[in-house]
Amino acid sequence: MNQWAFVIAAYAVTAGATIVMSIMSWRAMGSAERAADRLSDRA
C-alpha cells in the first residue's frame, strides 16, 4: 500500500509539529508564570 506511506507521512508531520508547539508553549507559559508568582510571593 504505497498510498498509505503518503498518508502516514502527512499525519506524522502534523502530529510532530502539534506536539512540539504544545510542549514549547506550555513550558514557556509555565516558567514565565512561576517567575511572576515568585515575585508576588516576595512582595
Place this chain on the structure above:
Amino acid sequence: MKAKHQRLVLALVALASIIGAGLLAASALKDEAAYFYAPADVKAKGVEPGRAIRLGGMVVKGSLKRAADGVTIRFNVTDGKARVPATFSGIAPDLFKEGSGVVAEGAFDDKGTFVATNLLAKHDERYMPRELEGMQYNETTHEMKVTP
C-alpha cells in the same frame, strides 16, 4: 473619543483601499496568473508552435489510445468548448484517466497536436466513497454506475 473614531475611520478606509487595490491587481492578473491554458483559450488566442505552455482540461472519454511502441499515448483534451489532440511518452500519474482532469506541460507541434513532456492529474472538488448507495465503482474503467 473623537481621536478614536478618527483612527477607526482611517484604519477602515486604509484597509478597504488596500484590499480593493489588491483584488484589482489580482483580477488584472487573471491571464498572467493562470496556471494553464484551456483548449478554448488556445483556439481563441492561438499559441504558436514550439512555445512551452501548460494545457489543462478533461481527457475526452474514449479518446485515450496507446501507440504501437507501448509508451506513447494519444488523447484529446477538452474544456467543453473546444478540444485539442495531445500526445505523451512516459509514465502518466495514477489518476490520469479518461473523463478526469489533466494538466499537460509541453508545446504544440506544427500540425496542432500538443506534445506533452510531463503530465499532471487534476481532480475535481468531488469526494465520494467507492461504494455509494446504489452505485458501483468499476476498478478498470474508474466509472461509477448506478446498479439496478
Place this chain on the structure above:
Amino acid sequence: MSPPCHKKAGSAAPTQRFPTCAIGKKPYWRSPPGAATHAALMHRFANPARFLKIARPLTQWLFWPGLALILIGAGCGLLVTPADYLQGQTVRILYIHVPAAWLGMGGWTGIALAALVQLVWRHPLAAIAGRAIAAPGALFTAICLATGSIWGRPTWGTWWEWDGRMTSMLVLLFLYLGYIALAQASARDGQGGVSHVTAIFGLVGAVNIPIINRSVVWWNSLHQGPSITMRGSTIETTLLWPLGLTLLGFSLWFGAIVLMRMRAILAQNKVEARMQRLARG
C-alpha cells in the same frame, strides 16, 4: 486633554505661551514621570487581571477537548471512513490539510483584527494577542503546505507547482515570517505586544486572505475548486464527518496555544515591570 484649570485673564505675562495651572507648586506639564506612568500602569494591569481570570481556566478547557477531538477525528479519518473513488487512501490527508489551511488563514485574520483593535482602541491586550497568534498561525500554514505537497505527489504527480493557490499560500507563510521578524525586532518597546508598524503590516497582509480563498475560482489552477461552499458540500457525508471533528479540534487547540502564549507574555511583562522598578530603586 485640556488642563483642568482656567487661564486667569490678564495675569499671564505676554511672553508666556502655556497656561499655568498650579497643582501644588508644579505646572501641569511638568508633572513627575511617575504620575503619567502610573495611569498607564493601571490601564495595563486592569485589563490583564480580568483577562487572566478567564484565560487561566479557559486554556485547559480549550486544550484537552481540542486534543481529544483531533485524536478522535484523525483516528476516524484514518480507520473508519471509506477510501475515495478516485484518489483511494490518500484522501485521508484531507482531515488534517483542511484544518491547517483554515487555521493558517484564520490566524492571519486574527492578527489583522488584533491589529485593528490595537491601532484604533489602543488596547494593549490586542498587541499581545497579535504576537501570540503569529507562531501557531505560521506553523499551520507550514503544515498546510507540507501536507499539500505530500498529497500532491500521489494524486497530481508533483510535489510542487506554482499555481495560484499554492503560490498565494506560500506568500502567506512569508508574511507570517516577516510579521514574526518585525515583532521580534520591536519586542522591547511594546510591553510584550507588537509595535504599531508590525500591526500595520498585519493589517496590510490581510489582503492575501481573500486572494488565497478565491485563487482557485479566478485562475485556472491545478488545485481543485472549493468543495464546501454556501450551496453545500461536494464531499459525500460518509467522507466528510471526521473533518468536522478535526476542524473543531484544531481550532480549540489553536485557541489554547494562543492563550498560553499570551499568558507567558503577560507574566514576562510583570517580571520586567518589577525589574525596572527595582532598578529605579
